[in-house]
Amino acid sequence: MKYKKIKRSIAWLALPGVGFLSLVFVVPLLALLATSLIGPDNHFTLSGYVSFFSDKFNFGVLSNTLKIATWVTLICLLIGYCVAFAMASASPLIQAIMFLIFIIPLSVGVVVKAFAWTILLRSNGLVNRILISMGIADEPLKLLFTESGLIIGAVHVFLPFMVLPIFAVVRQLDHRLAEAASTLGANPVRTFVKITLPLTLPGVVAGCSFVFSMTLSMYVIPSLLIGDRYQTLPGLIARAYLFMRDRQNGSVMAVLLLSMAIAAVVLSALITRQLQRSQKTLASSV
């Protein structure tokens, strides 16, 4: 009897943490949702959402945000997938070095990195100098305050979040599966497409969902690299709260951003669960 009591009482250890989060995290979010749904006359209304969506400018902002997120995710996926494989087949020393090379920028933080790119992307910055010396461009390209510059900076910041999950999956792949495929007559291309690629999908889904939702919500990088003329949804939200004090509009947009981020996470969780179901690892004893 006493044992059961102890077991149940252990659950209460979580109370401080859970209580804290509920108070400081859940309640404000609910309040935010409420604000977005309450009009100036303090009645429940969807007019905030309606007016947001009826403004053509906002569609432009949404499409910018989604476009950038998609581009960054795709580029990170392309580079990150290849890098993950290259790392997984390298020596342990190289793996450790590459791991550090990804972790150090992660630890440094967004502000320093975004600042660094403002230097690099200038007309006389390193990127342009390299492009000109390699003959790719005749004169300095305008990269700062353009979408391209933003995408480059964002890729730099978010690439580790694509590489590390995929690397974790690739590292655990049973290389004997690829060997089995080749002994069954599959050439290297078929082996990759039919065997290796499907088995790396969980890592790909994780990486893409991280990068997509983080790019969607990024604020510092666009603020430094592309400025006020090009607005993304986070930029509009910050503006609404910091400068314009437009509560309702700001909260509508915040709820919208939140929904998109949650949708990305939920979608990836569903896909991952589906993949896990069809790819249950075998309980073989070797």
Added chain:
Amino acid sequence: MNPVKPLRSSGFHLKPLKLLQFFLLLGVAIFMLTPLIVVLLVSFSQSAVFNLPSANWFDPDFSQWSLKWYRSMLNRKELMSTFSLSIFVAVTATLVSLVLGTLCAYALDRGTFKGRDALLAFLVSPLMMPGLVLGVAMLQAFRAIGLYEVSIALIIGHIVITLPYITRTVHASLNLFDMGLIEAAQTLGTAKYQAILKVMVPALSPAFLTSGLFSFLASMDNYPISIFLTTAREKTLPVEILKLLEESPDPTIAAISTCLIFLSILTLYIAQRLVGLKRLVQF
């Protein structure tokens, strides 16, 4: 006897593929590190126009290098107070999160109540939300209840983003811990709470250290929440840096950034010494 054939060079392993692999990794490594190196170099430049100190990479003219931006950084009193606020918030938030997070992780691991998975998902969920939205929500809420004290608001906000990470890491580590060791210690004469302190805490220390150190760094770097909870007079370092960049950009910012870079590297080094690179890899 057949004549012995000479040593064959690798046939199946395509040489071009190995070359490609090498260049890919090298290229990505350069891509990842160059921005940090550039910041470092700019911090030593003479001019105020964000130039690299010397154009010739192979013959760095150190006479062109200057420490004036570092001196400028140290002279600014408001930078020092900003820095100390950041450190204070980061340390406090991390410590509180460590305590709360460990309690939660322990409850999740050892408890047998229903809904454990849901609870874990709830505790980890702030990580998936845009920081901006959290900042905005908290700003509104704190104003509504009349909380205007910046350091408290920041600490609360930063706990929200560090607690999930610590909970998840400690919980994962707890999962791997063999509770039988506690029972073994008890049969050898230690009371349960002593056994926990002497056996479990050391085994979990890598998780504490890595999640604590990374939380500290995350808090030092945080902008999306901090921007909404700080005021014109009391700022954290990232907020200050961005303000400087917009108002009066000069390489002092590079000096500050370089210091932050070294802070991060130092933190990573400490973590690696305490925990080992292998365990760090599992963060």
Added chain:
Amino acid sequence: MSTLVLRNVGKRYSTHQVIDGLNLEIHSGEFVSLLGPSGCGKTTLLRIIAGLTQCDDGEVLLDGNDITDLAPHKRGVGVVFQNYALFPHLNVYENIAFGLKAKRLDAEAIDAEVKQALLSVQMSQFSDRSVAGLSGGQQQRIAVARALATKPKLILLDEPLSALDRKLREAMQIELKHLLRDAGMTAVFVTHDQEEALVMSDRIAVMNKGIIEQLDLPERVYARPKTAFVLNFVGLSAQWHGSICSQGLDLMTIKLGEASIDCPTQVGMSVGSPVLIGVRPERIRVQAVMDELESPIDSLVDIAPDRKINKIRMTVRELVFRGSNTLCYLDSALAGEVPIIVELSANTTYTPQVGEGVDLVWAVRDTLIFSLDPVACNS
């Protein structure tokens, strides 16, 4: 024509030579085991045959064609892996169909082949199942079916039964053997379990440190081991250390401490060489000590029809009852590193006591002799 020929195959890893100057010929339809301890190179050899590892020296020929440099997917060599390597994201049907799809057969042909393969391993009702839910034995059958479905010229099996429990393993040994024979498959089977090799093989290649010590029929590997290693690795034996004291045309006399015994003359050995004497336990009869005059040689005619016998006196140290027989551990100053063990069958008339002196009697021609001279060993 031989299906598989390995000529002077060598493989080096940075620290040592894993396989050295290895020659092997396997005939069509044969079941050959590579038997040896871990580290002897048997799995490396298998991988070289499959093309998963490249050899540094030598050639591999399949049906007369040099496949040494050929990529694995072009060789037509089927492999059953130790952990089965079933594709977790494909179900049973798709696993078996995989190799057939790689051959670009049309859907009908694939369907027919897969159904046939499933039938041959009695797993037809598992066609739609995911591989994760299968037991070890079922996975093993699917792995075999998958390899056989592509009708390879040769099938390689890397300790496929080692993960199964004893009873299942013994049943699968017979089943696998029949399956491969019915398919007319040439098979190379890697194992460290000498009983398994003896049960299943047409011929056994006993490997040690990268070379084949003996390639022979199972009966001969057991009864006439060529080297001390094979003697020890396959089966039990009673062993003594001694030296050759005289050598004749037919027989040699070996001095074992105080006693001496005879054995058939071997070439390459000279008087004075240190030797190892071995006798298989079932070839030895344990007798109560008797006077020379009383020894009824006629009673030993079943183990020594030519009436040439050896006799050694030893003391019983321990008796271990095993059900169908009793193991008798014997002591003597002559014993080598291996304890002298003799089997007493359950229906023997004579049971010695511990501490008793007994005579071990066996036919001269069953005496196995191996040189311990390091110079002689290298020739």
